[in-house]
Amino acid sequence: MRLHATLLGATLGLPAIAAAQTPLGTNLLTNPSFDSGLAGWSTLASSSTTVSYDAPGYPSTALSQLIGGGGRMLADLGGDAIVEQVVSLVGLPVGAHLHAGGFVGGAADDDARLVVRFLDAGGLEVARQNLDYATPQNRNFETVLLRREKRIAIPAAAKKAAIRVEFRDFWSGTYGAADELFAIVDAGSPLPAPVPLDTDLVTNGSFESGWSFGSPLTPTTIAGWEGHSGSSTVVGPYSDLIPWSPITLISCLIGGGIPNFSCQPGGAGNVLHHNGDAVLRQRIDVRGNAPDFAQFGQRALAIDSFLGGHAEESDRVSVQVTFRDSNLNSLAPLPALGPVTRALRNEETALLPRSNQFPVQPGTAYIDIDLVFEDEWSGSYASADLIEARLVVPTAPTPPPLGVNLIANPGFEVGSLPGSPLQLTVEKGWNGIYDRHSVVNGYGSEVFVPSSSFAATNGLGGQLVRDGDGDAGLQQRIDVSHLKSQIDLGQIEAYAGAWLGGYANEVDAARVEITCLTIAGVQVPGAGGLRILGPVTAADRGNQTTLLERFDVFPLPASTDSILVEVIFDDQWSGTYALADEIEFVLFSTDTGNPVKLPGTNEDLRLFTGVNGPTTSGPGNESKLASTGDVVGFEVLSPLGTYELGPMLVGATVYAPPASFQLLLPDVWLDTSNVVLILGGIGCGGIGCSVVAPGGSYGNFPIPSDLAGSVIRIQALAFAPPSLSAVPANGAYASTEAHEIFVQ
Structure with a gap:
């Protein structure tokens, strides 16, 4: 009769008892931390148990506190155990997903993983998701549990979810373990929120917050190492x-x-x-x-x-x-x-x-x-x-600036560590080349380096670099790819300079190689792809412990994408005495759309000037500030060799601005009635006591104390070489652009 009444009630439309709707945002698992033993869980294969943290061979209580665990964890007992709990999925909103996970791992070679099985009303599996094992390698061979989780779209046919722990035993004992499992139904998209721009995405990238001493791992997040x-x-x-x-x-x-x-x-x-x-x-x-x-x-x-x-x-x-x-x-x-x-x-x-x-x-x-x-x-x-x-958001690198030395730490004054040329915070700085090392020394600190007075006289700072243990080398690479259009049109020239030398009559020597590289990283074909400064031999130095300046000016060949600047020491095994300092690499434009302020005859003759250091030329580099007592250096060069060995003079005019003197010679910006010849002159075997030397002619002078507030204007002239291989365009002389030194 009770059965009949129930059927009758159904027939008459009496309300049936509905299954409870699965709550959202709540862990559906019973006893997820195993502090009540195996209550709520079924062991489907082999055998399992629960063990205490700090039990021999198992993770520590420190890990339990970190992951929010209790006093116990699930553990494999018989080897390759499988433990499972089934939860209901009833009355879910459209698009709901299951957020399932927990902490799995163990010790030795054993491990564990989580598996999520979706079941229909009859208990048949309709879908499955296997989460990753926490293998010994994943665990960094530490006794630890790692977080595993996944947000999984719930199939329409699924009425239940089985949360399974699968252990793997590799016969070293049964040390697989799991704890703090969860299965949470959430509405909405299973996709994570977008990660923000310009925010560091690496967890523990400084290795200061590992879970235990010596560990890089952060088990509380799946995003860690x-x-x-x-x-x-x-x-x-x-x-x-x-x-x-x-x-x-x-x-x-x-x-x-x-x-x-x-x-x-x-x-x-x-x-x-x-x-x-x-x-x-x-x-x-x-x-x-x-x-x-x-x-x-x-x-x-x-x-x-x-x-x-x-x-x-x-x-x-x-x-x-x-x-x-x-x-x-x-x-x-x-x-x-x-x-x-x-x-x-x-x-x-x-x-x-x-x-x-x-x-x-x-x-x-x-x-x-x-x-x-x-x-x-x-x-x-x-x-x-x-x-x-x-x-x-990608941004294009900026082109290298023109008119400035592009070498980082050119004078070896700012190495990060004592005796080192390296700058640990400058990626484009010096790197070594060979399995050898270079050493930074102070001037006057050793018998095999020049004196500090030599450095002061030549504006070289307090330190230089030398070969440390034989055939060492240093390198820097300069990206010029964003000047490609100008380079391919022949509108970019380079100035390369260095001070090179050695000790007494020792034959160890240094050189600087400048290699123009294509986008493929190989040398640009042709003679222009490689320029070499030096070496300065013992004979060049007159067997003195000193440095000599070497420089070159040349157009960057088409297809140049980057520049490799190398300081190379050649050791002859009698010691390591090759020396180098003040490495320079300067780019400037020859585009007539960016003219110099006081141009010369625009022939193969260039003037470089500098104050207490490197010399520069080209647009934007013709004007420099100085103080009385500073040393002005100048260099005259015929880059293509047109005026090499031709008579030359360098003149200077001092005036109080503004310039009010009369200019009498074409393309000459000096006061011919008040000019000082600082190199060359009349009456010593032809016109000019000096010639344009191969590789350049150079000199320097200190600024007298009575020239404060004045301007020193410098310009060089060259005449046809003895071979008459070149004749100046005006039939008389070629002139450089004029440079001005403003004395404060």
Whole structure:
């Protein structure tokens, strides 16, 4: 009768009892932290148990506190166990998704993963999502649990979800574990919010916030570092006591103590090392930014890093970026940042900056950032720090400025470390070339370097660079790609200069090579692709411990994309005595649309001037400020050799501005009634006591104390060489542009 009454009630339309609607935003799992043993969970294969944190072979209570766990975790017992809990999915809004995850991992070789199975009303599986295992490599071979989670669209046929933990046992014991699992139904899109522009996307890029001492991992987020392949990595301090660790001064200079930045003793931060070949990976989810990536180059990923190693060890590390689609397929190969090799870091224990911008490929859903350590088996000495990544709106690099020295640290005065030419915060600064090292010395500090008075007289500063251990070298690369149109029209000229020398009668010598490179990185064909200053031999120096200036002016050949400037020391094994200083590379335009202020006859004759240092020429460089007592240097050059060996004079006129004297000679800007010949003259074997020397003629003079407030105007004239291979256009002389020195 009860059955009949129920049927009758149904027939009469009495209300049926509806199943409870699945709540949104709430963890649907019973006993997700396993503090009540296995209550609510079913073991489907082998056997499982719960264990306490700090139990032998299992993660510590420190990890439990970090992830918000209780006192116990789920653990494999019989090997390859499977544990599952089924939750109902009833009355869900359209577009609902399941946010499922938790912490899985373990110890030794064992691991675990989460699996989400969607079931229909009859319990049949209609879809499945396997989350990644937390493998020993992922865990950096640490005893730890890692966060795994995924937002999954719920199939229309799904009425239930089974949250499963699958353990893998590799016979070293049963150490797979899991804790703090969750299954939450949310409405709306399963895609993450867009990541903001110009914001660092790397978690723990400074390696200051790993979950435990020595670890780079941050288990509370899926966005942190994980091991990917090879061996493990380890975080250690900058130290003045550990020989293979970068010193604390480096941490201070590059900001390696972030977020606890301090330049005081004991305030240094951490740096990442490795144990053998290893790859550490961080995956950034950018699915929410898909509209920004619709067109190639609409967004770029800006990557910054500091990479290095120890002394003469060859271990190295690079940063590899990979753009991946929603199925984790690689979209395009990208060049690596680094590695910073033993040679590049001048055989110093140091980290150097490396950065780049990569246009984001259309279809990019994830970005992988890999730190790839390569071990040469002599130890594990590579280091990395301050890894940063930002999505940015691409901006074109600015062209190099004209009329200024483009060499960073040209006089070796501002190296970051004592005795080093390297600048640890300047990516385009000096790098080494060979597996040798160069050393910075002060003038007068050793018997094999010139005196400080020599340096002061020639405006060379307080330091120079020398060969450190035989056949060393330094290099800088200058990007001129954004001057391509002018270069290809022959409108860009370069001035290259250097002071080169050595010790007494020692034959060690230095030279500077300037190589014009194409976009492919190879030397531009033809004679113009390579220019060499020096070497300055012992005979050139008269067997004196000194430096001599060498310079060249030349047009950049068409197809030049970048310039490689190299200081190369040639050691003859009697010692390491080759010396160099004040390396210069200056670009200027010859475009007549940008004329000099006081032009000459516009022939193959150039004047360069400088105050207490490098000399420059070209538009914008004809006027310079000086004070009494300063040393004015000047150089006269026939870049194409037209007037080489031709008689020459350099004159100067001093006047109180404004200039009111009469100009009597065409293209000559000097007061011929009040001119001082500072080089050359009349009556010493023809016109002019000096000639235009191959490679240039030069001189200098101090500014007298009574010339304050005056202007010194300088100009050079050259006459037909003895061979009469060239005749000036006006039949008498060729003149340079005039330069003016304004004395304060």
